[in-house]
Amino acid sequence: MASLFRSDKVPAPVELVRPRLDLSGPLLTRAFDTLVRGSEEQGGVEQWIDALKLKNRMFQQALGQGNPADLPLDTFKSLCAFMASVRRRVGPFLEQPAYGEMVAAIVELLDGVSDTSTTDQRMEAFCARFPMDKKHRWVHDLAAEILHGVDPERYPLMCRWVWDAKANTGVIREIWFDDEVDNITLKVPDGYGTYLVLREELSQFLSDNGVFRDMIWYVDLLCAKIYADYIAAQGGVYLRADFSAPGDPMEHTRRLLGLDGVRAGTRRTRLKAINGEAFLIDDGNLLDGEN
Secondary structure, eight states: OOOOOOOOOOOOOOOOOOOOOOBOHHHHHHHHHHHHHHHHTTTOHHHHHHHHHHHHHHHIIIIISSOGGGOOHHHHHHHHTTOHHHHTTOGGGSSTTHHHHHHHHHHHHHTTTTOGGGHHHHHHHHHHTSOOSGGGTHHHHHHHHHHHHHOTTTOOOOOTTTOBTTTTBSHHHHTBSOTTGGGSOOOOOOSHHHHHHHHHHHHHHHHHTTOOSOHHHHHHHHHHHHHHHHHHHHOOHHHHHHSOOOSSTTHHHHHHTTTTOBOTTSSEEEEEOTTSOEEEOSOTTSSTTOO
């Protein structure tokens, strides 16, 4: 079997850029209000926070404790089930020898995880080990989910739906303070510094609105609700492919955060193998019922 990975030089370190984000207070307030109202119908915001904490514990146990080089395939498959944009496309990398190379890439990504000054460098190196085409854009999200899952204090959620500078789409655009936002290209990079500033800004907003604990998870939830509302309003071929039409106002939020990884009442996950078969996990109710 031919290697699915590229062999590239590690890119030069990228200087941290902290851009100014002109975010709209009224848009944030509206998003927060819809989050609170929508979650009330499904157990309240705290139920969602608990689900995010549980997902984080899965990543901590699998990758944050012990040696990631020893990551069992079935454990990695379980994690993939809770990453929406990854689980639909990762199938070809779940067989040897590709999986061994995947693990090597993950080990490299997590090497020096305590040093956030190398975040952009390590993410670029991780992505460079995969084919650099549209079919593998999900690789960025995989790196982002791993870093956030292993060390959420240091690493904010950096998935493409939070901000994708090349596509000029994401959470940042949806809460930008400019009446002409639909007609402009935002000059905002999508490096670590941008995601860090966004989390700081949203944390301040949430604090001003009475949120004083679990800030990391509230920020993730608010971001997901902001972009979920955009998906619900706009649709689109790419969006429908990743997050098909929901039956309730919080469904897209659940999918963006990967909290729908296991189908309710079953052990069947949304992760598909190359042959199309769904992967089963031992604990089929891992997140079922948490939200």
